Amino acid sequence: MTQPQKGVCAEPNLHAQYLLLNVVDDDSQAVRAKLARVLEIFDHHENEHYEAMVTGMIAVGANYWTELYPGLIPTELTPFPDMQCEDRSAPVMPCDLFIQIRADRLDICHAIGIEVMELLRLHTELVEQIRGFRYLDGRDLNGFIYAADNPRGMKRREVAIIGDDDKDFAGGSYIHVQRYRHDLRRWLSLAPRQQEQVMGTTQEHNLPSPEQSASSHCVRASGKGIGEDIPSLLKQGMPYGDMVSQGLFFVSCAASSQPFKAMLHSQIYGNGEGDYDRWLDYTSAETGAAFFAPSIAFIKQQSLL
Numbered sequence: 001m002t003q004p005q006k007g008v009c010a011e012p013n014l015h016a017q018y019l020l021l022n023v024v025d026d027d028s029q030a031v032r033a034k035l036a037r038v039l040e041i042f043d044h045h046e047n048e049h050y051e052a053m054v055t056g057m058i059a060v061g062a063n064y065w066t067e068l069y070p071g072l073i074p075t076e077l078t079p080f081p082d083m084q085c086e087d088r089s090a091p092v093m094p095c096d097l098f099i100q101i102r103a104d105r106l107d108i109c110h111a112i113g114i115e116v117m118e119l120l121r122l123h124t125e126l127v128e129q130i131r132g133f134r135y136l137d138g139r140d141l142n143g144f145i146y147a148a149d150n151p152r153g154m155k156r157r158e159v160a161i162i163g164d165d166d167k168d169f170a171g172g173s174y175i176h177v178q179r180y181r182h183d184l185r186r187w188l189s190l191a192p193r194q195q196e197q198v199m200g201t202t203q204e205h206n207l208p209s210p211e212q213s214a215s216s217h218c219v220r221a222s223g224k225g226i227g228e229d230i231p232s233l234l235k236q237g238m239p240y241g242d243m244v245s246q247g248l249f250f251v252s253c254a255a256s257s258q259p260f261k262a263m264l265h266s267q268i269y270g271n272g273e274g275d276y277d278r279w280l281d282y283t284s285a286e287t288g289a290a291f292f293a294p295s296i297a298f299i300k301q302q303s304l305l
């Protein structure tokens with residue numbers, strides 16, 4: 001099977017550095033070559049700091065793809081879906097490049113980030129830098145276990161990676177990112193039972209909550225894939241924040257871009273009977289962008305053209 005980038009199916013880490021960049025010149029040949037060198041930076045640190053479980057991922061924005069790689073376009077790579085209903089929205093912030101650096105050491109994430117930025121400095125401007133961290137035993141800052149339902153083992157690849165039947169884009173993955181900002185003061189004013197109703201799971205063990213309803217997050221976001229029991233996207237986001245604002249940097253990886261769109265639509269617009277995702281009353285998306293993370297071979301081959 002064509003080798004995907006390691007960050008797509010990575011196991012959970014303690015730290016993340018998410019970088020969003022725009023390309024400011026039209027020297028796409030140089031950018032193609034430098035992206036292949038970013039892969040070398042990831043490899044170097046992976047080997048040098050074996051214990052840190054380093055993984056990296058480069059993803060190219062929907063609007064920039066054709067400029068960087070003229071010719072073939074991944075069939076389902078389209079701009080981030082603009083959705084708005086009452087006070088719920090999914091704002092769009094298109095970006096040319098998304099780089100995800102993950103490791104169990106913050107210093108290594110930082111060191112890789114600095115090297116990548118230096119390499120791309122002449123061609124890009126930094127739009128956003130987010131530091132993700134593992135919170136407690138893998139929870140979102142709202143206190144609920146996050147991404148517990150992520151598929152495991154080979155199922156991760158089935159869900160997140162395009163198979164070899166697509167000759168051009170095998171090993172690639174459709175990536176969606178959104179920066180959510182939580183209103184934790186409001187959230188914490190709810191009783192635990194109300195919180196479980198909103199999320200649709202129990203807080204302690206992530207079991208289906210007896211309080212679950214059609215407007216619970218888990219029900220609205222549910223989009224089961226292969227075998228009925230796992231969602232059809234792999235979540236790679238992590239909590240972020242400082243003393244002023246905090247939330248979840250949402251990242252999803254999938255073999256198709258459809259599940260994310262369908263889930264987001266169901267959360268924002270609901271089921272037509274007023275049942276939208278109540279979790280959106282306590283968190284708001286502030287950015288959103290769509291990318292494609294090609295296979296390692298694709299990035300290397302294109303760097304030679």
Ligand code: HEM
Pocket residue numbers: 140142144145146147148149150178180199201206217218219221222223224231248250260261263264283
């Ligand atoms: C601030 C943003 C979000 C937070 C804090 C959040 C949190 C959670 C939590 C705690 C769960 C239950 C545990 C688990 O992950 O299995 C869950 C389930 C899920 N979430 Fe989210 N989520 C967020 C946004 C989203 C978005 C934007 C999507 C997709 C568009 C999504 C898709 C899902 C899916 C598919 C499930 C599993 C539902 C099922 O049981 O089938 N979530 N989320």
